Amino acid sequence: MKFSENWLRELVNPNVDRAELCHRLTMAGLEVEGVEPLGAGLGGIVVGEIVECEKHPNADKLRVCKVSTGAGEFVQIVCGAPNARAGLKAPLATIGAALPNGLVIKQAQLRGVDSFGMLCSAKEIGVDADASGLMELPADAPTGAPLAAYLALPDASIELKMTPNRPDCLGLVGLAYDVAALFGAPLAEPPHDPVASTVDTRRDIRLEAGADCPRYLGRVIEGVDPGAPSPLWLAERLRRAGLRPISAVVDVTNYVMLELGQPMHAFDHDTLDGTIVVRRARDGEALKLLDDSERTLDGGFLVIADDARAVALGGVMGGYETRVTDASTNIFLECAHFSPPAIMGRARKLGMHTDASHRYERGVDPELPRAAVERATALLLAIVGGKAGPIVEAVLPEHLPQRRAVNLRRDRLARVLGMHVPDAEVARILAALGMHVATTADGWQATPPSRRFDIEIEEDLIEEVVRVHGYDRVPTRAPSGELKLGLPPEANVPATRARAQLAARGYYEAVCYSFVARECLDRWSRADGAIALANPLSADLAVMRTSLLPGLVEALKHNLNRQQDRVRLFETARVFAKPASASREDWPVETRRIAAVACGRAAPENWSADKRTVDYYDIKADLETLLALAGPGRSIEFLPLDRPDFHPGRSARIAIDGEPVGVVGGLHPRLLKALDLDVDVYAFEVDLDRALAGRLPAAAELSRYPSVRRDIAMVLPQEVTWGQVESVLRASVGEVLSERVVFDQYAGAGLGSGLKSLAIGLILQDSYRTLTDQDADRCVGLAVAALERECGGKLRG
Incomplete structure (x- = not known):
């Protein structure tokens, strides 16, 4: 908001200079963003009237003017302004006058004609940026009067940087209330007495x-x-x-x-x-x-x-x-x-x-x-x-909005500010700001004026008191008391370690907008529970994101369009959704997640590297190294996934100890086509807190006894996953089973339709003795029996 300093001082005129006025306004929360002095140093400049205006004998664009300076005195001025004409009143700088731009007026000769002064534009006298012609003054301007007095100069145009909570100061009267309170100066509001009607014309x-x-x-x-x-x-x-x-x-x-x-x-x-x-x-x-x-x-x-x-x-x-x-x-x-x-x-x-x-x-x-x-x-x-x-x-x-009374407690004011403000000063400040103030047993009750939308609670009144009393008067004190150092749980993996791990795997961290277009979430089938913004910046940023992947894939596409054929990006941030409970529908649920996307070659290009492109197992391996940060002892399963945004045969949902935490795999071809991507893109997204919720490691002595390996080949239905097989093996064999690996898979002739053969290596080891052949055979028997019983398998001959 810009305003004239003289106009403000007509309403309230504190006994301070311009610099102090601007400083106190800024310290009170009304930041002065700029001050433009106007019309300073206009001595020797008067109101002149052009009596005669003739063409210059030696120049087409110049005119010779006879200018009245009042009291029957005339001077000759050579002028090139296009609007110079007889009868015009304009600023006249007489000989010896100094203009705001530093020019000192002297007698001059222009194309052989003497000039005894200068007719001025608004820019030349420093009151406006208009330099297109002479500044035209009203016809009733008194000829010969000092220009500064006539234009109420000097003045200044002051610009305030207003905060949205102070709309009352977008009018000069509202600002004057603050100035009056700051300096204890009297306020003179402009008159707005009722004007009597003299005709009965009206409109319903x-x-x-x-x-x-x-x-x-x-x-x-x-x-x-x-x-x-x-x-x-x-x-x-x-x-x-x-x-x-x-x-x-x-x-x-x-x-x-x-x-x-x-x-x-x-x-x-x-x-x-x-x-x-x-x-x-x-x-x-x-x-x-x-x-x-x-x-x-x-x-x-x-x-x-x-x-x-x-x-x-x-x-x-x-x-x-x-x-x-x-x-x-x-x-x-x-x-x-x-x-x-x-x-x-x-x-x-x-x-x-x-x-x-x-x-x-x-x-x-x-x-x-x-x-x-x-x-x-x-x-x-x-x-x-x-x-x-x-x-x-x-x-x-x-x-119509109603302003209700707000209580201010004396003790609360002192506790928040850390200082004592005299009761009389508090009452003066609140009253000077236009509030109706009543004294109570423990403080004051103030009813704000109708223009103060920002005053609703006790803290608002405390703010009004301290900003008028002076933030610079609030003492600086070190905090007292005993502080307890809060430490995060030792078992939890910090997000910084997760970011460092992905960076070590060749990913670059991205920061995407928390707002997306609803059409984008619809394309990803992620619009359920999306929270719409009440006042979005644009239609493309209209709802809060429910997933990190849409933004990451847009960033990946942006890089692909700029000749980056191998892209690895990740982001750790929050997603937002409406809660499942209807009783808290106004409270959005925020979830921390970590997501990554990858496309292009599996390894950077060089003479010895494999030239294959990234696949499901690459992105899964990157995710597994991330999950491994939480330490051993958790059951991590990769289960079949059926979602419209992921490829049905190249994706999985992730469960840790039976609890779902995220997804991993390739994006669905239909989605890639809708996104105008012609490369395979693989991604994962997991809940950060659940994925990295580790357990404290427990030290255990390494076994001094040798391990025994037994290999079995099991014929299983195609729909049985390795995760199911692994769970059955752990449950049936027990702690003696230290490792289990799949070293071969076969499906085809000789097995029958819908069957597959898994060659599994069982590594057996005991911490207290050497296992015998009979022990190993017993464990193999337990494993085969459990797989036959729970997975429908059969030992391959």
């Missing part, structure tokens, strides 16, 4: 948007002078606040918005048809806005309409067809209170950002519209004349 109003617009006011002003210019003081205040003066009616509405913080709009009353209605837009409804753009709306937008059509986009911008023009003599002045959620994001959805939407999105005082209409009416009647009708107000009291 109907509210159909419920809580989205609970208050709307309008007033007809007849017989205005559309050609009346804005007075210089008003135009200059707008210009120093960063707004370009347009016309008197529009300038007044902008002025009131800057002064009070309440956006307003003026319609050409004669272009409206019947009752004003505040309603939701209809799907496909078209509206041409003031910026000459045609917009197609939907039910998410609010519109101001009459009986025939929509005439303005509520909280954003007025309509083109009903705008005030140079021919408008009757205007309808309107002002409303919109609920912030009803306006939030609407302008951005149309690729727009307006002063009105900026304020309404953050919240505008619901009690301000009437004061704004009265203030604007008084200014308009004084500037463009006319006769005012009565104010017509439509209101839904049950939907």
Whole structure:
């Protein structure tokens, strides 16, 4: 927000210089982002009037002007400005004057003609960036008067970086409350006394948007002078606040918005048809806005309409067809209170950002519209004349926000700040900020004004006290007391080790957006439980991700499109989903996961490396090294997987001690085609906390006795997995079975359809004695019997 320092000091004028004012504002949380001094050092510059303007005898683009400096004195000025003409009043720098850019005015001769001064543009005197011609002053400007006094200079344009929780300071009056509290200076609010109606012309109003617009006011002003210019003081205040003066009616509405913080709009009353209605837009409804753009709306937008059509986009911008023009003599002045959620994001959805939407999105005082209409009416009647009708107000009291009293405890204030603030100072600060303060037994009860949406709990009042009292006055103290050092469980593997392990396996870490498009999750069949954002940055970032793989595969595709034919990426991050329990539907579930994707050659290209491409067993091996970080003693199973995003014959679901933790395998060809990928991509994704939940290692003595190996060949049904076989072997043979390996697999002629042969090596070892042949044969018998019984197998002859 930009504003004129002189304008602020007209409302509240603390006895400090500009530097101290800006410093205290910044320290109070209203950061001063920039200060632009205006019109400093204008001594010797006066209001000049061009009495005569003749063409230069020796130059086509120069003119010789006779300029009055007041009291019957005239000087000759040679000027090249295109707008120089007789009767124009403009700044005149006399001989000896020093301009803000350092130029000292001297007598000069231009193409043989003497010049005794300089007529100036706005840029040359340091009040604006316009250098296209002379700065044109109003016709009633007093000739010969010092320019600085006439333009209320010097001044400064101060820009604040406003935080979203302080919309009250988007109006100069709200900012003045803070300045008055900071310096203990008196505050003089601008007048907004009721203006009596002199005509009975009115326009009915109907509210159909419920809580989205609970208050709307309008007033007809007849017989205005559309050609009346804005007075210089008003135009200059707008210009120093960063707004370009347009016309008197529009300038007044902008002025009131800057002064009070309440956006307003003026319609050409004669272009409206019947009752004003505040309603939701209809799907496909078209509206041409003031910026000459045609917009197609939907039910998410609010519109101001009459009986025939929509005439303005509520909280954003007025309509083109009903705008005030140079021919408008009757205007309808309107002002409303919109609920912030009803306006939030609407302008951005149309690729727009307006002063009105900026304020309404953050919240505008619901009690301000009437004061704004009265203030604007008084200014308009004084500037463009006319006769005012009565104010017509439509209101839904049950939907207006109410400010409730908040308690502030004396002990709580001292405990949070670590210091004592005198009771009288606390009461002064709260009252100076416009709150109604009552003393209680243990502190104060403060009712915030209607403009302070950000004050709801005790901590908000503590913040108000400390920022006005001064953050720099809060003492710095070292914490006291005994602190306990918290250590993570020794058995858990930190995520840093997991990342280092994958990096050692040749993967690069990626960081992807936590937001994705819903269409992306639909493509992956991962949209169930997805959480939609209330105010997304764009349609491509509309929902929270439920899996890390969509983002990783997009990053992989990005690299493939840039000639990287071997890509290995991983990410550790959180995914989000709606909870299964309906009682906590507002609490999203966050899960830490680790995922990786790979494509291309299995090994980097070199003269001795295998040239095969990555396959299921490569990605499975990488995952197994990751799971091994948690140590031995866990049962890890790779079980059949049936999911639409993974290849049915090249993927598996992972279970640890019977609990599912993730998936691994190749992506489904249909998904690869939908993603426009022409290479096989393998991936895994597991819950990080469950996958790396290790157990404390238990030391055991290595057996001093030799091992015995027995090999068996079992004919098994094709659907029996090695994981099932391994579980049966462990359960039947017991601790004597130290290892088991598959060294051959066969399926085909001689076995029959639906059968396979597994050649299994059983390594047997005891910690207390040497196993005999009879021991080994007994173990083999137990294993074969268990496989026949539980897996439908048969010992191959």
